[in-house]
Amino acid sequence: MNDAPKDWFEAELQDTLDEDYEIELEDAVLSAEIRRIYRDNHPEQMDRKLYFQELLRLQSELIKLQDWVSHYKEKIVVIFEGRDSAGKGGAIKRITQRLNPRVARVVALPAPSDREKTQWYFQRYVPHLPAGGEIVLFDRSWYNRAGVERVMGFANEDEVEQFFQDVPEFERMLVRSGIRLVKYWFSVTDEEQQMRFLMRIHDPLKQWKLSPMDLQSRVRWESYTKAKEEMFERTNIPEAPWYIVPGNDKKRARLNCMSHLLGLMPYTEVPHEEIELPNRVFNPDYERDVLPRDLYVPQKY
Template identity: 80%
Template sequence: MSPDNYQEAEDWLESELRDSMDEEVELEMEDAILSMKIREIYRKAHGETIPRADYFRSLLRLQAELIKLQDWVVHNNEKVVVIFEGRDSAGKGGVIKRITQRLNPRVVRTVALPAPSDREKSQWYFQRYVPHLPAGGEIVLFDRSWYNRAGVERVMGFADDDQVEQFFQDVPEFERMLVRSGIRLVKYWFSITDEEQQMRFLIRIHDPLKQWKLSPMDLQSRIRWEDYTRAKEEMFDRTNIPEAPWYIVPGNDKKRARLNCIDHLLTLFPYEEIESEPVVLPERVYNSDYERHVLPPELYVPSKY
């Protein structure tokens, strides 16, 4: 390779790294479009968080370890389920984004089911979750899960007392069955304070890019904060089993919550780096008889930027 080509390759790699960091900054900008008054109140309530450079450095290191975990899961045909539960706006979606950001979507997928249909309501409660469980070499992240019955369905009256009691009797054995089948099951609860949830809801109300995150059910959760607390406490008491314990992630500081959760997740698996064959880029084949066709301009996306 000539010196000019080396320089071009260096410039290209530097550009790619910058683009990668831009993606991180783009994700972080989800908090940027706030009214100045809300932002000022939020900062006063929180104080200092992790410096941006330290946060990115730690996040990238952990994401590199997640790639090793992914390769280990594929190589050993492991099956992994990670459940993310917590109050509305507690940060579940944020950590899921950071976990999946650099992983292979064919290996790691997120499941966020909508409200059950009338047909699903007539089925065995766990039935609609079963098709989403992993096969060998897969990781499934549940952004809310069958624990809806112990939380929102119970508090909002979508499930009666008998259905809730049946759930509590069934779920420990259901999860033991999953573990016996070879699934590694991890359960996280993201915990935030009453004041923090109120602040995050206000942010969503004042940020047009986040208003879609607020549903009527979310607003009801503010009214029924204590009901949700009581439901959560009983859920922990009756479903925290040795085969699948709960892990609580303090979530008031988003950045720390993300790093702590990913770091803890990595400690739960005996993964190791999997050796792979070196990747060698093959030489391009040129055919002197081939003449590239000129495509009509209307096929191209307009270059507005």
């Protein structure tokens, strides 16, 4: 028996696992001291093998969800909110890692422009809402007004109050239009956020994640807490409830979020036509041109 196909499939599987490992290798350049402090504060970390098994299983289910969304022209919006460094981006990355970017896309809007500041508050978010057959994941959303804009003084209390009056009806309109709206809040403790900020400061690969606004969020921890509590109280509606994801353990938070999201959706397996690879057409008169060497990327590795 020819072992070549088997060897090829094993190599492809290993490449898939290597991709996961690259994403997981988040403390590779940290000092030994920072790694020791982090591990001392996370003594019951999830077994790596079990984590990868569950991650791949849930990602395979997300592909089924994607197929269902495409087939039935469903519309899904998932909002990810939480304190800085709470793990929103990591969860989004694992959810979308194996999905078709034409179906599932991430929206992470910058600060509003001068023009956008004069618009209806929700206006800049509307163009990013899904059409039939699409999943949109908001890495922060219109809830900026209830959080960072309020705490940092970018919105006055009248604007915040108007937001609280408008957002329940805005979200009910989205749901009535056929959008399945899911809202997640990633929650971390004061001590955990401080640890993650310190890790970012000492990690050259993550320093870009720290902004002056992030550092101010440490100073204004209690103000953010009060703002979050009022946000939950006034925007936790039956049509679009909040779901809190305990985020101190990153791996468990990702898996729990993915599993919960799948459990909210009534997706089913969509029948697929059997795929057959057609035979390549060989033309005896065709001769492949030899391309100039300077067109090729240098083989450094």
